[in-house]
Amino acid sequence: MTITEYFSLLFNDYTLRTITLGTAVLGAICGMLGSFAVLRKESLLGDAISHAALPGIAVAFLITGAKDSNILLLGALVSGLIGTFWIRAMTEKTHLKSDTALGLVLSLFFGFGMLLLTFIQKQPNANQAGLDKYLFGQAATLVESDVRLMVIVTSLALVVMLLFWKEFKLLLFDADYTKTLGFNTRFIDITITFFIVLAIVLGLQTVGVVLMSAMLLAPAAAARQWTNKLSVMVLLAAIFGAFSGVFGTAISASQNNLSTGPVIVLVASVFVLFSFIFSPGRGLLFRQLRFRRNRRDLQLKKTLQIMFGIAETHDNISHPHAIKILNNFQGFTKISLRQMEENEWITLDGQKWALTQKGFEEARTMFDKKEENNQ
Known part of the structure; x- marks a missing residue:
């Protein structure tokens, strides 16, 4: 199948339409929320959270014995939030820097998750097959309910972002001034972090634990090269993320033996490279x-x-x-x-x-x- 044939079949084929819509929505929400992670200089947070989500998937399977994606992603969400809480606690209660805390949580949770996956794979029943897809992602497993969940979460994140836009912007650029105005900075910080964790968890099935941080950061990094305005950056990041999902899925479907997740990340990296070279304000060429x-x-x-x-x-x-x-x-x-x-x-x-x-x-x-x- 060529890319042209792919787009001609897109609106008639249920599977192609579902996967493409899912990757586009995932790219959009990752681009939007990744902008806040980039501007807060918490780029490694996405990597740590995505790896911290792995043991939650394994524990959810051990408890339920089922491979229901909603249950597994709920376990990933809980595990990711616990990892985020540990990172915050280590940086606030100890003398450790944020990069040290991120590295510790990433290594500890990912190692524990791999240990649990190894244990599960050695069980005599065959129900555990396919859990390793959460390591590198498998977009072909997306179904309409998964896409519907992505759309709901994206809409919710967009509504919250619009409602608290002023507070988010103040916290990003001047946290101390935000406190003096009487805003609850801890609540705002937790809200942003929660939705970032939620976006990462949603992408595990499509892109996987290993590559999810790139999906979160690449569209935002590309958008940052084109503007100094937050609203424009968020919009551009969402567009870059959505196009990365669509074109990555198209390229993967047009070739044999190409995983969708890695191709999406590579397409997003092309957007980053193009922006680094050709953006008028910061591009290397200009x-x-x-x-x-x-x-x-x-x-x-x-x-x-x-x-x-x-x-x-x-x-x-x-x-x-x-x-x-x-x-x-x-x-x-x-x-x-x-x-x-x-x-x-x-x-x-x-x-x-x-x-x-x-x-x-x-x-x-x-x-x-x-x-x-x-x-």
Whole structure:
């Protein structure tokens, strides 16, 4: 199946439609909530929570003996919240830094989860088959009820975000000021963290424990390159996440033996790479172009200042001078001469140059500004 055939079958095939809608909704909610994790400098929190959810899945299966996705995800949610509570407690009650607490919880919970999964796999009954899909995800197992749950949680998160938008924004950029205004910062922090945990848990079935943090952070990291406004960043992150889910699913379905979760993460990484290079404000390409333009402008102004100093020694500022006089001055290039001629700062006649009235006034303005700055 080609990608074109995939999109032509999308609205007629139940399975393709369900998986695509599920991955798109997952990408959108992860992008929205991941923006808050990125801006709060808690990028590793998603990785820790996704790994901390694994023992909850195993314990839920051991208690119920069933592979009902809702029950397993409920166990993952409880385990993820416990892991988050441990992280908060270690950073607040001890001298440990947040990265140390994240690493400890991630390793401890993931190791315990793998131990439980190994124990479950060695049980004599065959009901435990398929639990390992939560490690790397298996989007093909999504059904309509799973997608409906994702839509409900996304809608709930969106409503809460709109209701507490001002409080969320204040807490993100100035927690101390938020306290002085009388807001309950602990409640706001817990609310944001709860929905981040909820989004991570929802994505375990699709993307898996190992890759879920990338799904949470990649769309937000890409969106951050394009704007300084929170609302725009959240919207862009949701769009990038949704497109990553759709195109990742399409690429996975069009090829044999390609897991959907890893492909979605790779597509999201392409958005990040594109944003890092081509975003106008922070992109590497435009940054390099600005650097070259600024360096060229500096060379022009430095050469103009030199010419101004030479022209001032004559009563007639338009008196021609030999170009070779400039050879000993750093920053002078033939390209800068041509650019200055285009700016009508100088006139060129063979191997001689002469300062124009416009160039003289430009140089005088630069000198006046320099003197003001020195004062």
